Amino acid sequence: MLRWIVAVCALMLALPVQAEDGYDLWQRYRPVEAGYAIPATSIVSEGTTPPLIAAAQELERGLSGLSGKVIEVGTLRDNAVIIGTPSSSAAIALLNPDLTKAGEEGFIIRTTRLNDRPVTIIAANRDIGVLYGVFEYLKLIQTRQPLTSLNITDAPKVKLRVLNHWDNLDGSVERGYAGTTIWDWWKLPDVRHPRYTDYARANASVGINGTVLNNVNSNAVSLSPAYIAKTAALADTFRPYGIKVYLSARFSAPIEEGGLKTADPLDPQVRAWWKAKADEIYAAIPDFGGFLVKANSEGQPGPQDYKRSHADGANMLAEALKPHGGIVMWRAFVYSHEKPDDRHKQAYDEFKALDGQFADNVLVQVKNGAIDFQPREPFHPMFGAMPKTPLMMEFQITKEYLGFSTHLAYLGQYYEEALKADTFAGGKAGNTVAKVVEGAVDNHTLTGIAGVANIGMDRNWSGSDFDQANWYAFGRLAWNPQASSRAIADDWARMTFSNDPAFVAPVVDMMMTSRETVADYMTPLGLHHLMDTGHHYGPGPWVDNLERADWNPVYYHKADINGIGFDRMKTGSNAIAQYTPKAAKLWAEPKTMDERYLLWFHHVPWDYKVKSGRTLWDEVVVTYSKGASDVTTMRNRWASLKPYVDADRFEAVATNLMIQEREARWWRDASVAYFQSISKRPLPAGYSAPEKTLEYYRSLKFPYAPGN
Ligand code: BDP
Numbered sequence: 001m002l003r004w005i006v007a008v009c010a011l012m013l014a015l016p017v018q019a020e021d022g023y024d025l026w027q028r029y030r031p032v033e034a035g036y037a038i039p040a041t042s043i044v045s046e047g048t049t050p051p052l053i054a055a056a057q058e059l060e061r062g063l064s065g066l067s068g069k070v071i072e073v074g075t076l077r078d079n080a081v082i083i084g085t086p087s088s089s090a091a092i093a094l095l096n097p098d099l100t101k102a103g104e105e106g107f108i109i110r111t112t113r114l115n116d117r118p119v120t121i122i123a124a125n126r127d128i129g130v131l132y133g134v135f136e137y138l139k140l141i142q143t144r145q146p147l148t149s150l151n152i153t154d155a156p157k158v159k160l161r162v163l164n165h166w167d168n169l170d171g172s173v174e175r176g177y178a179g180t181t182i183w184d185w186w187k188l189p190d191v192r193h194p195r196y197t198d199y200a201r202a203n204a205s206v207g208i209n210g211t212v213l214n215n216v217n218s219n220a221v222s223l224s225p226a227y228i229a230k231t232a233a234l235a236d237t238f239r240p241y242g243i244k245v246y247l248s249a250r251f252s253a254p255i256e257e258g259g260l261k262t263a264d265p266l267d268p269q270v271r272a273w274w275k276a277k278a279d280e281i282y283a284a285i286p287d288f289g290g291f292l293v294k295a296n297s298e299g300q301p302g303p304q305d306y307k308r309s310h311a312d313g314a315n316m317l318a319e320a321l322k323p324h325g326g327i328v329m330w331r332a333f334v335y336s337h338e339k340p341d342d343r344h345k346q347a348y349d350e351f352k353a354l355d356g357q358f359a360d361n362v363l364v365q366v367k368n369g370a371i372d373f374q375p376r377e378p379f380h381p382m383f384g385a386m387p388k389t390p391l392m393m394e395f396q397i398t399k400e401y402l403g404f405s406t407h408l409a410y411l412g413q414y415y416e417e418a419l420k421a422d423t424f425a426g427g428k429a430g431n432t433v434a435k436v437v438e439g440a441v442d443n444h445t446l447t448g449i450a451g452v453a454n455i456g457m458d459r460n461w462s463g464s465d466f467d468q469a470n471w472y473a474f475g476r477l478a479w480n481p482q483a484s485s486r487a488i489a490d491d492w493a494r495m496t497f498s499n500d501p502a503f504v505a506p507v508v509d510m511m512m513t514s515r516e517t518v519a520d521y522m523t524p525l526g527l528h529h530l531m532d533t534g535h536h537y538g539p540g541p542w543v544d545n546l547e548r549a550d551w552n553p554v555y556y557h558k559a560d561i562n563g564i565g566f567d568r569m570k571t572g573s574n575a576i577a578q579y580t581p582k583a584a585k586l587w588a589e590p591k592t593m594d595e596r597y598l599l600w601f602h603h604v605p606w607d608y609k610v611k612s613g614r615t616l617w618d619e620v621v622v623t624y625s626k627g628a629s630d631v632t633t634m635r636n637r638w639a640s641l642k643p644y645v646d647a648d649r650f651e652a653v654a655t656n657l658m659i660q661e662r663e664a665r666w667w668r669d670a671s672v673a674y675f676q677s678i679s680k681r682p683l684p685a686g687y688s689a690p691e692k693t694l695e696y697y698r699s700l701k702f703p704y705a706p707g708n
Helices: 002-014 050-067 090-095 127-142 194-205 225-241 268-284 310-324 343-352 412-420 433-438 468-479 485-496 501-522 553-557 581-588 595-601 616-640 647-679 694-699
Strands: 043-045 080-084 107-114 117-123 151-154 160-164 210-212 244-248 290-293 327-331 362-367 391-396 448-452
Touching (some): 043 050, 050 080, 050 127, 050 194, 050 225, 080 090, 090 107, 090 117, 107 127, 127 151, 127 194, 127 485, 160 327, 160 468, 194 225, 194 468, 225 244, 268 310, 310 327, 310 362, 362 448, 391 412, 391 433, 412 433, 412 468, 412 485, 412 501, 448 468, 468 485, 485 501, 501 616, 581 595, 616 647, 647 694
Parallel strands (some): 043 080, 080 117, 160 210, 210 244, 244 290, 290 327, 327 362, 362 391, 391 448
Antiparallel strands (some): 107 117, 107 151
16 A cells, blocks of 8 residues: 555656746647647657757657657658758758758758658758757647648848847846856856756757857956866857857956956057967867957946057957957947947947948947837937948847836837838838848848847746746847747747637737837836936936936936927937938927837927827826836736636736836836926826825835846
8 A cells, every 4th residue: 555655656746747937938848739730750860960969859859748749769650750961861861852042050841751751851951950940840839830731941041149148257147137147157167057958958949049158247257267168168068059159358358367468459469368368268169159348338448448449459359269260249339438428329429430440250239229228219320320340239138127027028029129120221211220230231241139138047047937038039030130029929928828819819919018018107208218226127217416427317308397308309419310311300300200209309398299189298197107007907918817827927927017017106106206396297187196205216225126
């Protein structure tokens, strides 16, 4: 009897636990429901290289999980899935599929016949393409697409699809809201956590092929021999998944690590130091990707410390990396200490003149907007303005300015908005930011998109279940910047939660409006940079006492008794002139423009009549209130979806929405209280007064807010 009880208990422990904690991301591979047929019977893979082994393992894992049967790698049977390249697989070579459109990293998936047997082939020119094809094939099943007559060709439109980790060597993550860093620097290179492999699997599944391991506010120790060995261990783990490692390089490292007196990029000793450093790194990591650099920005050292230009700095590093095939991603997020000019204009002003001066292995990495990852920004005017320089897009995946990990904001919709914006480069319509980034406008082959990661040690990786969608959407849009964020949300929701249409449709709708909702309750009508000091958590529109004018929210909203908004027209900072005339025209006229950008570009009287017929003052209050009440709608919607979601993840999301509802009201009340103290106008009829006094909101302090 006792033996029987023990056996039953052991069996129960071995059974898959129903509860889900989000660790599996969109790669859950739970059995499909009856009625959806997976024809696959076996996997045929002859490849012996690490990416092909990883591809076969992933396919085995995915197919076995999804079909609920053991699907082995081995014998060729009817409906086998054959994977490989023409050189690794005799079967693929025999079938000789047309791989011309698959390029270096793409793939084809095709149902066909081999010796009169029905088979599915996943083929590519290179091993990594096979792995990407496997993930695509699994996605078809995960999203319940028909598998009977497949004929898919896909290849990435952008070459470098890179995560930027703002992770520090002490384990903290700048702007990280998902726990500490996943890099266990102390125990590397010896201890290689399984989580590193799962990280690589997740990234490869969306086509991410690079990762910058350390913060752009970097520490020269990352370039020391001990840390190069640690980085090499991570590179070894990621290599089978097609992911290269990069490091943020501190510009003054020749001084701090090398003991030199200067980091002047034109100094021969400095140049020699970087060359030797590059040689040392490549000896340990032959496929090292290169350097990301934040220079002369927010106190970081850079070439301007020596009266040299950004191009001088970037080209020195490029020269050191070039013999090894490495590249430099030089960030354009700069605003100078001396210049009192509109911060919006500074990156463009510094970089535009350098167009054509960068070495051919340098990309200039530009944030999506000219200020700083605000809930809404017009696209950065540098896109389309530097035809001779490959411009790399930098998105922020971590939600520094959008409510950390407790507010639900699907950023796929934000990324798509930025990518679809028309730069009218060369005066031509249709030269969107996406096309500039893809290199299609100016014929660049070196192209890239970066995303500031939202990954940490939290069990669910991203701090919240819905923040996983932002990592996912980033990867998908980096692969194809012209993809639809709605379709991506649809895939994600199916893979992460459920394929039930009664779940998918409302969730996707909710995701698609969620970022607008955040913009409404934080920064309506083009307002920006109103977050509280340092941590950027919660409202601080009253802040006016910081050292630099352009760190203060009052600098950005410029509200007084008469009106509000930043005049970036000719009458003001004239930042509008940095856009091509056709792009500028879209924002030039308050009467006709998209009012979601109104106060970004115009200083407008409170009594101005907006399109709704209300006064601007009333519209500000109404939009803040709408944002707050839309969160209540999201919360109710999620509550109605309880039957479709496992208990733990349902509760986790519900709790976050409760927090978001409370904080959206806080944003609304604090902002309305503050702006009313300036506008001195009554609230529109039917809108109740803020719950607490302005003094109360101003007194709130958050000394331990994360990510700061
Ligand atoms: C800002 C962040 C800051 C970063 C900086 C950057 O607040 O932590 O260091 O951007 O991108 O958004 O360099």
